[in-house]
Amino acid sequence: MTDRPNPTNSRxxxxxxxxxxxxxxxxLGLGVGLYGNQARAxxxxxxRPPGALAxxxxxxxxxxxxxxxxxxxxxxxxxxxxxEPVPTGTPYFTARDVPCEMCEDIPCVPACPTGALDxxxxxxxxARMGLAVLIDQEQCLNYLGLRCxxxxxxxxxxxxxxxxxRYHNPRSDRHALLLPTVHSEHCTGCGKCEQACVLPxxxxxxxxxxxxxxAKAADHYRKGWEEKDKAGGSLIGDQIQLPVxxxxxxxxTP
Amino acid sequence: MNxxxxxxxxxxxxxxxxxxxxxxxxWLGANRFLLLRRASxxxxxxxxxxxxxxxxxxxxxxxxxxxxxxxxxxxxxxTLDSLPLTDPYMLLQAMLAGHLPATAAxxxxxxxxxxxxxxxxxxxxAWFCPINPVTDAAGWLRRKxxxxxxxxxxxxxxxxxxxxxxxxxxxxxxxAWEWVNPISMLHRALIFxxxxxxxxxxxxxxxxxxxxxxxxxGHVCPVGAFYGLLGKFALLRVAAPRRRACDDCMxxxxxxxxxxxxxxxxxxxxxxHPLILSSDCTTCGRCVDVCSQDVFRLTTRFNRSES
Numbered sequence: 001m002t003d004r005p006n007p008t009n010s011r012x013x014x015x016x017x018x019x020x021x022x023x024x025x026x027x028l029g030l031g032v033g034l035y036g037n038q039a040r041a042x043x044x045x046x047x048r049p050p051g052a053l054a055x056x057x058x059x060x061x062x063x064x065x066x067x068x069x070x071x072x073x074x075x076x077x078x079x080x081x082x083x084e085p086v087p088t089g090t091p092y093f094t095a096r097d098v099p100c101e102m103c104e105d106i107p108c109v110p111a112c113p114t115g116a117l118d119x120x121x122x123x124x125x126x127a128r129m130g131l132a133v134l135i136d137q138e139q140c141l142n143y144l145g146l147r148c149x150x151x152x153x154x155x156x157x158x159x160x161x162x163x164x165x166r167y168h169n170p171r172s173d174r175h176a177l178l179l180p181t182v183h184s185e186h187c188t189g190c191g192k193c194e195q196a197c198v199l200p201x202x203x204x205x206x207x208x209x210x211x212x213x214x215a216k217a218a219d220h221y222r223k224g225w226e227e228k229d230k231a232g233g234s235l236i237g238d239q240i241q242l243p244v245x246x247x248x249x250x251x252x253t254p
Numbered sequence: 255m256n257x258x259x260x261x262x263x264x265x266x267x268x269x270x271x272x273x274x275x276x277x278x279x280x281w282l283g284a285n286r287f288l289l290l291r292r293a294s295x296x297x298x299x300x301x302x303x304x305x306x307x308x309x310x311x312x313x314x315x316x317x318x319x320x321x322x323x324x325x326x327x328x329x330x331x332x333t334l335d336s337l338p339l340t341d342p343y344m345l346l347q348a349m350l351a352g353h354l355p356a357t358a359a360x361x362x363x364x365x366x367x368x369x370x371x372x373x374x375x376x377x378x379x380a381w382f383c384p385i386n387p388v389t390d391a392a393g394w395l396r397r398k399x400x401x402x403x404x405x406x407x408x409x410x411x412x413x414x415x416x417x418x419x420x421x422x423x424x425x426x427x428x429x430a431w432e433w434v435n436p437i438s439m440l441h442r443a444l445i446f447x448x449x450x451x452x453x454x455x456x457x458x459x460x461x462x463x464x465x466x467x468x469x470x471x472g473h474v475c476p477v478g479a480f481y482g483l484l485g486k487f488a489l490l491r492v493a494a495p496r497r498r499a500c501d502d503c504m505x506x507x508x509x510x511x512x513x514x515x516x517x518x519x520x521x522x523x524x525x526x527h528p529l530i531l532s533s534d535c536t537t538c539g540r541c542v543d544v545c546s547q548d549v550f551r552l553t554t555r556f557n558r559s560e561s
Contacts, residue, residue, distance in 0.1 A: 029418030081449020
């Protein structure tokens, strides 16, 4: 009715616009949060560079700059692009394609500006990028009784991370099986075994994230033989030795 | 003929906002800041691209050795293997997400913070951001095609969204805006290879073209809002010292990416001096370009003189 700006109207407009903006921001923020939860899914074959923090911490720390990718002399690392099953822009490698060469000076780690790759990692043997698991025992040539041994031979921590364990071959009944066996206390998860596996397409031995590869003993479990060593003797006292029957020589004892 | 163009109070609806300036200052004079800005954007991107391109040339035996003046992306980079630079907004989200960054990132973020605090926060938007040419192109095409749409979302949305990204980072423990950020997606796509990032860039272009005039940079983008907050004390400012010569042609309002910042300085609304002090101003200098009356100047925040 008048030309004067009406204070009630302008206040109302301000409140309306603010409400719209706050509402919009909330909806967008919620959307980003939910989408983020979805988008943080990491394919199990995508391995993080050496020294990477645990995945949740890594996603808080990595600014997706690609400096680790540039520092890698072997083109092992790449940044995930939108649409890949890896959080967009974060570095990863696929062991079957290009494994980590385990450089002694670990150039990718000091290159990380934020510490998403932990600068405290100075010995590459301490890296834990994943854990190798001989996942297909039906196709592994050593399990079939052959001496392929390739995964064992290429392992940079040979005889510690992978050993060949000798077993009786029940099929031929006169040969040995030498079974590649991974030891989690030494495996760095570099993926050289997975890359080298001679089988076509997928490898019989695969590097998996620790969360997938490893089980955890229940807190209350105790190993009797370890407890015995620790205590310097049996914890439950001397046992009654019962005679074992049925092992007598055929035909009975004289 | 050019008399009619300069006549005051001419109908301004639908006219090309650079036409009048071209008549008086020539094509170069009417596009000086625009050309400088495009050169800055290209050169800035080029610095990041020299490394990857030289690496490609070296691999194909066209070069002896790759040369890396700048490694990394806008998120974090190393210049000449010594100067670290990090995006402070991204690092702030990382810290809220629960990560204490290493010294390189902190040093880099402080350098970037000081630069924009000193010179003007949204200088980033107009002179360095790779999305700016995309939204500028959408704005230009929008003017050419005379696309009119409903009101864009409120201008304050970006600041609320800035707050929301910080809260989401805090709650989810991830760098929230990086799930969406078309700036880093485009920059990374150009330097490391694309993937589906083009889709996000195309979405921003179409949003600005079809849904909201200057919608992304002026209303949505929290990165711009963050740098805007840094610009409260910026030294570099645009002013309207010759505002008495203004002939109300509205050309500056048409090209300005944040048209609300002009009025206080040009028409002395709520202030006496002719300085554009709003931190929304991106210091792009396009108003300096298109003004046929030479009303605007790029100057410092201490220069309140009028002529």
